Amino acid sequence: MTATAPTIADPREPYKRLRTTRSNFELYGWVFMRASGVILLVLIFGHLFVNLMVGDGVNAIDFAFVGGKWASPFWQIWDLLMLWLGMMHGTNGVRTIVNDYAERPLVRLWLKVALYTAFVAVTVLGTLVIFTFDPCPVDAPAELLASFCSA
Template sequence: MTTQQQINIAAPRSGDIDPKYIRQSASSSSNWEMFKWLFMRISGPILLVLIFTHLFTNLMIGDGVHGLNFGLVAGKWASPLWQIWDLVMLWLAMIHGTIGVATIIDDYTKKDSTRVAFKVVLYLASIAIVVLGTLVIFTFEPCMTDAAGNLLDNSPSFCFNQ
């Protein structure tokens, strides 16, 4: 005859959890967690539409993958629609990904100093990518000229047809 041992598991939030593993948020009454949760649920489906439309127009229309070149990007970014499309895709993807990775950092780091270091690196990298990506989208000039205003020899062929 075997005897069963009774295992007592503490109820969630009962106070029986080791306090060194409990972190308090900056403000328990803030809606920051709700905003992040809502943003992730809204941005996910929007990103799916943005990304699959982007892939369809770049890979299925025209020459497919063999048509991906500088000229294709230059032609697309000549239109404000595609500039805004790619900008929204960049911003949503970076914010969505940054929130996701920050959540993973919160879940898997125990030391506050490690958590802060990882998040500082994450936020700085995300800001740098968003700023640089935004600059590329809005300052992209496929038809480069010299100081005298003449087209450079290595400019794409469509620049000479203007």
């Protein structure tokens, strides 16, 4: 009569994936953070150099300065890239923090819903401001307008 040895449960059983499919989403997120960080450095330091060092520096920044910059499609695209990349970079970073520190799935879900809602709101509103900004508003004082506006 041979006795069968009792089976011992696999100690890693609770940690096995529930799904059998795997994606490279986290890898792509990691690569995106590195690439967008480098591009953001160029965009931000270019922005700071033009706004603070060229011409009269910080003293020249007013409504006319912004109106003059955003009258050019080059600066609209520059600022749009800064907005979109900055928001995606920051949102991905906060998403990673939420995944690391929010232990309960429902809390994690609601934090991500709030995060993605804020991302969409800021990105959409910022994009609208960049492309609908009127550098020559009607009834504005002439001293506040850019030089290319007719008074």
